[in-house]
Amino acid sequence: MxxxxxxxxxxxxxxxxxxxxxxxxxxxxxxxxxxxxxxxxxxxxxxxxxxxxxxxxxxxxxxxxxxxxxxxxxxxxxxxxxxxxxxxxxxxxxxxxxxxxxxxxxxxxxxxxxxxxxxxxxxFGAARGVDDAVLVFVGSGVGSGLILGGRLHDGHRGVAGELGHVKVRPSRASTAPRRCGCGELGCLEAYTSGMNLAARVREELAAGASSRLGALLQGDLSRLSASVIDEACVQGDPYACALWEEVADLLGNAIASVVTLLNPARVILGGGVLLGCPDLRRRVDEVFQARVSRSALVGLTLERAFLGxxxxxxxxxxxx
Ligand SMILES: [Zn+2]
CATH class of the missing domain: 3.30.420.40 (ATPase, nucleotide binding domain)
Structure with missing residues (x-):
């Protein structure tokens, strides 16, 4: 070769x-x-x-x-x-x-x-030598990559691993689910990706939500990012903390479900929302630990993506 x-x-x-x-x-x-x-x-x-x-x-x-x-x-x-x-x-x-x-x-x-x-x-990275591993990416988009039995698993048609398009909001909820970039309603990505989070916060602040995010950004909401929301949450801003609680619940639950379903030996975390927001990450870990099946947790390690x-x-x- x-x-x-x-x-x-x-x-x-x-x-x-x-x-x-x-x-x-x-x-x-x-x-x-x-x-x-x-x-x-x-x-x-x-x-x-x-x-x-x-x-x-x-x-x-x-x-x-x-x-x-x-x-x-x-x-x-x-x-x-x-x-x-x-x-x-x-x-x-x-x-x-x-x-x-x-x-x-x-x-x-x-x-x-x-x-x-x-x-x-x-x-050559964080899952070297590991036959069962899942990469979970939460950045500008949300998704995953699956290594099962030492091989890349891309599914019957090639579209496996689309964790970002798992539905997390029922269409009959009291408030209409958000539309995702894929065109469907209520996807995990529509609630947790950096781009969607920024869009949602801008909408809510424009509609009158009270938060110190505006002050942190000196009124320039175009600079809004997940790491700024994280900072506001660390400073105790109730709006940012409530948002992080919701996002952590969705992400922690999604990762716990993947681990319960597939029983990987390693989960690799990537993307700016997961890696650049320490307060969110702590909350995601708490939800993950509370929801994952105990039997799938034995021998599991969570690591940061290595190759960036x-x-x-x-x-x-x-x-x-
Ligand atoms: Zn989608």
Whole structure:
């Protein structure tokens, strides 16, 4: 097997390509290119440029890579190469695998970006050597990646692990459930992602909710983020604390349910909302401990993601 592999991490803002050493997981060279236009044809060109620059950087420009792995921020129909829904790119039913195969002249394997990140962490990060691990990511979006029996589990159609779209608010509740970026109602992501949290707080403050968040941000609500809410909560702001209690309840319960269902040996936590908000994290841990099945807790460890932003591109390169 070739000693180097080629991977792409395709997000809503950038495409990043990297040449990865198969034995060490190290990134030999990488190149990130912003999208100027999110149409599929333009994104394919951006990916091709990023790939060419990464190959150049690695001194591999003359080499042919028969295979490229691509992690995409969206729901992917695994081996068919079709991106079903990528809200950050504004895509529905895009045959990305086929388009990239034509452009790059190589076999293309696509997967959800968090599946790719989980695989990266399994190979060279926080789940190295662990056969059953779950990556839970709560950042600008919410999702998970599943490693079961030592293999990436992306499900019958490739859309397994969509923890962000598990419904946490019944549609017949007294207040209407919030709509998620995926188009559905009441998803975990609609209540807990950084973007949705900021949007909700802005709405509630505009509607007259009382909080010291406005003062903390000197009135500039465009700077609102999960870490500012965390700070307000530490300072004892009742609005921020009530919000954190609700969010921690949802996240702690969701992680406990995943662990109860799948019995992983390790949970890897990633994303700015989980890793950048210590007060929220403490509350999530409390809810998790209270709700998880005792039998699934034995031998379980929770760890922070180790590879950070590199996990997706490393995992994509090494996808099987
Ligand atoms: Zn959703």
């Amino acid at each position: 070739a000693a180097r592999a080629l991977g792409v991490d395709l997000g809503g803002t950038n495409a990043r390509a990297a040449v990865v050493d198969r034995d060490s997981g190290e990134i030999v060279a990488s190149h990130k290119e912003p999208h100027r236009d999110r149409s599929p044809a333009a994104v394919v060109e951006t990916v091709a440029h990023a790939v060419a620059a990464a190959l150049e950087g690695a001194g591999d420009a003359a080499r042919t890579f028969g295979r490229v792995g691509v992690g995409v921020a969206g729901q992917c129909l695994g081996r068919t190469g079709v991106v079903l829904n990528a809200p950050n790119l504004g895509w529905r039913d895009v045959p990305l695998g086929e388009l990239l195969e034509e452009r790059l002249g190589a076999k293309v394997r696509i997967a959800n970006d968090l599946s790719a990140a989980a695989w990266g962490e399994r190979r 932003d590199d996990a997706g591109v490393i995992g994509a390169a090494l996808l099987e």
